[in-house]
Amino acid sequence: MLEASNNKELPAIPSKRYFTIGEVSNLCGVKAHVLRYWEQEFPNLKPMKRRGNRRYYQRDDVLLIRQIRSLLHEQGYTINGARQKLSGVEADDDSAKANQLSRQIITELEDILRVLKS
Numbered sequence: 827m828l829e830a831s832n833n834k835e836l837p838a839i840p841s842k843r844y845f846t847i848g849e850v851s852n853l854c855g856v857k858a859h860v861l862r863y864w865e866q867e868f869p870n871l872k873p874m875k876r877r878g879n880r881r882y883y884q885r886d887d888v889l890l891i892r893q894i895r896s897l898l899h900e901q902g903y904t905i906n907g908a909r910q911k912l913s914g915v916e917a918d919d920d921s922a923k924a925n926q927l928s929r930q931i932i933t934e935l936e937d938i939l940r941v942l943k944s
Contacts (some may be wrong), residue, residue: 835855836853836854836855836892837852837853839853839885839888839889842885843884843885844874844882844883844884845882845883845884845885845887845888846880846881846882846883847861847862847873847881847883849883850883850887850888850891853888853892854888854891854892854895855895856891856895861891864891864894867905867909868890868894868908868909868912870890870912870913871887871890871891871894872887873887890912893912894908894912897911897912
């Protein structure tokens with residue numbers, strides 16, 4: 827993950843249990859409205875909400891936000907691509923599986939055609 831030692835442009839994460847949206851915004855270099863948008867787009871980003879719907883992020887949330895920021899801003903992923911990358915599902919894997927399945931079906935159909943011609 828993106829600790830401060832690995833990412834020199836972002837400040838170190840203090841040893842606190844909860845962070846407000848303003849603190850997370852400063853720690854991750856992302857504006858608050860972007861954080862609220864990412865909460866809608868990334869299902870694994872769910873800060874705790876308390877009185878008055880105030881968001882409280884934990885250290886894991888801050889690390890996840892830094893990872894999302896890196897995927898989107900530094901590595902050039904789209905929102906959908908970053909979501910898939912974080913969920914562990916790669917589009918290339920799906921494409922390779924589909925190609926393999928297609929080849930298997932074609933082979934089986936060719937075998938059936940040979941049997942019918944005999």
